[in-house]
Amino acid sequence: MINVQNITKTYKGKKTLQKVSLEIEGIYGLLGPNGAGKTTLMRVLAGLISVDEGKIIVENDDLHSTDLKTIRNGIGYLPQDFDLYPKATVYDCLNHIALLKGIADSQLRKERITTVLEQVNLVDAKKQKVSKLSGGMRKRLGIAQVFLTNPSILIIDEPTSGLDILERIRFRNLLRELSKDKTIIISSHIVEDVEFLCTKLGIIKEGSVLAEGTPEEIAKSSDGFVWSIQIHENELSETFKLYTVIDIQQRGFNILDVRVLSKNKPSNATPLNATLIDGYLSIINGWR
Ligand SMILES: Nc1ncnc2c1ncn2[C@@H]1O[C@H](COP(=O)(O)OP(=O)(O)OP(=O)(O)O)[C@@H](O)[C@H]1O
Ligand SMILES: [Mg+2]
Secondary structure (H helix, E strand, O other): OEEEEEEEEEEOOEEEEEEEEEEEOOEEEEEOOOOOOHHHHHHHHOOOOOOOEEEEEEOOEEEOOOOHHHHHOOEEEEOOOOOOOOOOEHHHHHHHHHHHOOOOOHHHHHHHHHHHHHHOOOHHHOOOEHHHOOHHHHHHHHHHHHHOOOOOEEEEEOOOOOOOHHHHHHHHHHHHHHHHHOEEEEEEOOHHHHHOOOOEEEEEEOOEEEEEEOHHHHHHOOOOOEEEEEEEHHHHHHHHHHOEEEEEEEEEOOEEEEEEEOOOOOOOOEEOOOOHHHHHHHHHOOOO
8 A cells, every 4th residue: 555645746836746645555547637747646656756745655664755765665667758778689678677776696687587578478579679579568578677676566657558459458467467466556548448457546637636436436426427419410519519528429310429428417318327437527527
């Protein structure tokens, strides 16, 4: 359990994080629009930047926000944009990073590299050049290098960005497997990525936490706000003005079924069951 208490961070007079408090456990998803402060919060958690106020308590150790070195130990962080050595092979890349991480004993280094390559399923690619890897393989190599020191907490910023659907599913499964004995924190603005992976979510917007709960609890936030309306094609732009449009299906010639979010029942609307994306958007809209 990572207990984040009242973290405030200011960049050039602008509050990027405002009294952020979270109880992080299991596979935790930070969900929020661009610029919400997800990366900033992750960098704070990874001990890379200091905060103005607040503290982070990891498990039973009281780690104060100024105690960057202590926080950093035991936490693996994979940044949103990370660079690896493009000209090196997968194995040499990991060997080099292991050396940088202070694994000086060559036998131990070899063992750790073998273990992490198996964990992320890159054994067959160990002689391949990093520059020749697919996006998904590169992400897995990113995880592998974080795992060299076997951290108990893993922070991954936007784990599935840039991956195609199959790679995304594969990567999700990898994270699920790895989460058995670890706390994993991921950030995303792709709701379906966190829906099937995360046990708990925190919704963040403009530096503030708007909600925290299980995916089911977050979905429930839109109970009573989700509707299906039938409109003529000509009414589409008006519909966008009136409601948050979630989905549009062609019903017949010129007729559309539109899934919308609205606090009040639109005329002739049929209520629909709430999904995570509905709940997320209701929270972002400030309705809950
Ligand atoms: N080093 C910095 N100096 C000044 N402002 C910064 C710095 N880092 C982040 N910010 C600002 O803080 C806010 C939050 O940025 P952050 O990168 O944490 O958002 P994010 O939720 O990760 O967004 P995205 O989904 O685009 O990755 C933004 O307004 C950004 O411009
Ligand atoms: Mg970010």
